[in-house]
Amino acid sequence: MxxxxxxxxxxxxxxxxxxxxxxxxxxxxxxxxxxxxxxxxxxxxxxxxxxxxxxxxxxxxxxxxxxxxxxxxxxxxxxxxxxxxxxxxxxTRGSGALAGSFEAVARLWHRNNSTDWAPSHSTRLIRRLEAHVFPYLGNRPVGDITAPDLMNVLERIKNSGHTETARRIQTICGQVFRYAVQKGFAEYDPSSALKGCLGKTTAKNMATITEPAEVGRLLQAIDEYPGTQVVRCALQLAPLFFVRSGELRNARWDEFDLVNREWKIPVERMKMRQDEKRARQGQVGHIVPLATQAVKILEEELRPLTGRCALVFPGLRSRDRAISDATLTNALRRMGYTGDEMTIHGLRHMASTLLHGLGFQSLVIERQLAHKDRNRIRGVYNQADYLEERRRMMQSWADYLGQLKAGKAEKVVPINRLAG
CATH class of the missing domain: 3.30.160.390 (Integrase, DNA-binding domain)
Known part of the structure; x- marks a missing residue:
C-alpha cells in the first residue's frame, strides 16, 4: 500500500x-x-x-x-x-546535487570529527541536528543556505522556549558551514552574520544537574572525555571532593596523605576573610576525607604523570602553574554541557542536594562543603567536627556516584542510617 x-x-x-x-x-x-x-x-x-x-x-x-x-x-x-x-x-559531489546538501555535509563533518569527542557528546550533537535542523534545511544545497534561512530555524527553536538550545544549534551550524567552506561545498558561513541575533546570554549561578539518572550520564561523559588525562582526572575527582574550583586546581601533592586517606587544604587557599587567613596562617583550613575511588585515581592515574611536580594538576605550558578554571569549564562544554546545564561550581550544589536527599545530617554536609558556621563561638572549635561522620559520608557518596554511573539510579535507597 x-x-x-x-x-x-x-x-x-x-x-x-x-x-x-x-x-x-x-x-x-x-x-x-x-x-x-x-x-x-x-x-x-x-x-x-x-x-x-x-x-x-x-x-x-x-x-x-x-x-x-x-x-x-x-x-x-x-x-x-x-x-x-x-x-x-x-x-557530482559539490555541484549542487544532494551529496552537497546540508545534511550530507553535516554528517560528513560529524563523522570526520567525532573521534575527538566523547561518545555521549557526539550522540547529543547529531541528535540536535536531526531534531531541529535537518527537517528544514537538510535537503538544501549547503552553499545555497542564507542567513535568513538559518535565522528562521533558530527563531522556531527560540519561540518554543529553548533559547539556549537555539544558541547551541547556531554554534553547531556555524561549524558545519565552515567545514563546507573548507571542502568547497559553500563560499561563506551564513551563521557569521547572525552574531547576537538571539540576544545576550543571561548568566545563571550554579547551573547544575541533580536528577540521578542525568548525574550518571554526566559521570559517564567525564570518563569518556577525550582530552588530557590530567584534566579528565580533575573532572573525575571534582564530584568526589566537591571543593571549590581553586582549591581543586591548585592542590599540591604534599597536602595529600594517601595512607590515612586525607587531603588537608591549608588555610591560605580557603575562601575566608584576609584577617582570618592571617590569624590562622600555617593551619589546616579544611580536611577532605578520601574515598577508596579517589585514592585509586590519585595513586594509579595521576601520580605516575604528575607525582614529580609540586602540583597535582599542572598545566600543559608550565609544570609550575595549575590548570585554569577555563580549562575545566571548556572541558564541560566540549562534552556538550552548556553554561545553563552544568558548571564546575555546580558540582558542589549537586552534592549538597543529593546528600540531603540521601538523609545525611545537614551539619555534616555543610562542614564538608567548608561553609562557615554562622555560630561564631561554635565555629572556633569545629575545625575537625564530624570528621568520622564525614569519612563515612564521603565513602558512601563515592559508592553512590558509582551506582549512578553504572545506570543503577533506580536501585539506590536512602542511606540515612549512616547519617548519625
Whole structure:
C-alpha cells in the first residue's frame, strides 16, 4: 500500500526507528527524535555480486511525498540504464546535487570529527541536528543556505522556549558551514552574520544537574572525555571532593596523605576573610576525607604523570602553574554541557542536594562543603567536627556516584542510617 500525504504528515515517533514503505524501494524513516528521512533502497551489481544499497532523498517536510517519488523514479531510470545512483551522486559531489546538501555535509563533518569527542557528546550533537535542523534545511544545497534561512530555524527553536538550545544549534551550524567552506561545498558561513541575533546570554549561578539518572550520564561523559588525562582526572575527582574550583586546581601533592586517606587544604587557599587567613596562617583550613575511588585515581592515574611536580594538576605550558578554571569549564562544554546545564561550581550544589536527599545530617554536609558556621563561638572549635561522620559520608557518596554511573539510579535507597 502506498503512502498518503496525511500519513507522512501525522506519523508519530516511537522508541525505535520506524519505516513506512511507499513502494519501488522508497520508504520514510522516522527516528525516535521525530526526524523524518526519505530513503531509497535498491540492488545493483558490484564486486561480483548483487549488492543492496540505500540512499537518502532528503528530509520531510523539506522534501514532500511527491518530490520523493520523483527522485525515486529518476533513480530507477538510472538503474535501468546501468547507472549506479550512488556512484553518480559521488561523481557530482559539490555541484549542487544532494551529496552537497546540508545534511550530507553535516554528517560528513560529524563523522570526520567525532573521534575527538566523547561518545555521549557526539550522540547529543547529531541528535540536535536531526531534531531541529535537518527537517528544514537538510535537503538544501549547503552553499545555497542564507542567513535568513538559518535565522528562521533558530527563531522556531527560540519561540518554543529553548533559547539556549537555539544558541547551541547556531554554534553547531556555524561549524558545519565552515567545514563546507573548507571542502568547497559553500563560499561563506551564513551563521557569521547572525552574531547576537538571539540576544545576550543571561548568566545563571550554579547551573547544575541533580536528577540521578542525568548525574550518571554526566559521570559517564567525564570518563569518556577525550582530552588530557590530567584534566579528565580533575573532572573525575571534582564530584568526589566537591571543593571549590581553586582549591581543586591548585592542590599540591604534599597536602595529600594517601595512607590515612586525607587531603588537608591549608588555610591560605580557603575562601575566608584576609584577617582570618592571617590569624590562622600555617593551619589546616579544611580536611577532605578520601574515598577508596579517589585514592585509586590519585595513586594509579595521576601520580605516575604528575607525582614529580609540586602540583597535582599542572598545566600543559608550565609544570609550575595549575590548570585554569577555563580549562575545566571548556572541558564541560566540549562534552556538550552548556553554561545553563552544568558548571564546575555546580558540582558542589549537586552534592549538597543529593546528600540531603540521601538523609545525611545537614551539619555534616555543610562542614564538608567548608561553609562557615554562622555560630561564631561554635565555629572556633569545629575545625575537625564530624570528621568520622564525614569519612563515612564521603565513602558512601563515592559508592553512590558509582551506582549512578553504572545506570543503577533506580536501585539506590536512602542511606540515612549512616547519617548519625
Amino acid at each position: 502506498t503512502l498518503t500525504d496525511a500519513q507522512v504528515r501525522n506519523v508519530k515517533a516511537e522508541d525505535k526507528t520506524r519505516r513506512l514503505f511507499d513502494g519501488g524501494g522508497l520508504y520514510l524513516e522516522v527516528a525516535p527524535s521525530g526526524g523524518k528521512w526519505w530513503r531509497f533502497k535498491y540492488r545493483f551489481p558490484g564486486q561480483g555480486k548483487i549488492q543492496e544499497k540505500r540512499l537518502s532523498l532528503g528530509t520531510y517536510p523539506g522534501v514532500g511525498l511527491k518530490e520523493a517519488r520523483a527522485k525515486r523514479d529518476e533513480m530507477r531510470r538510472q538503474i535501468a540504464q546501468g547507472i549506479d545512483p550512488a556512484n553518480l551522486r559521488r561523481s
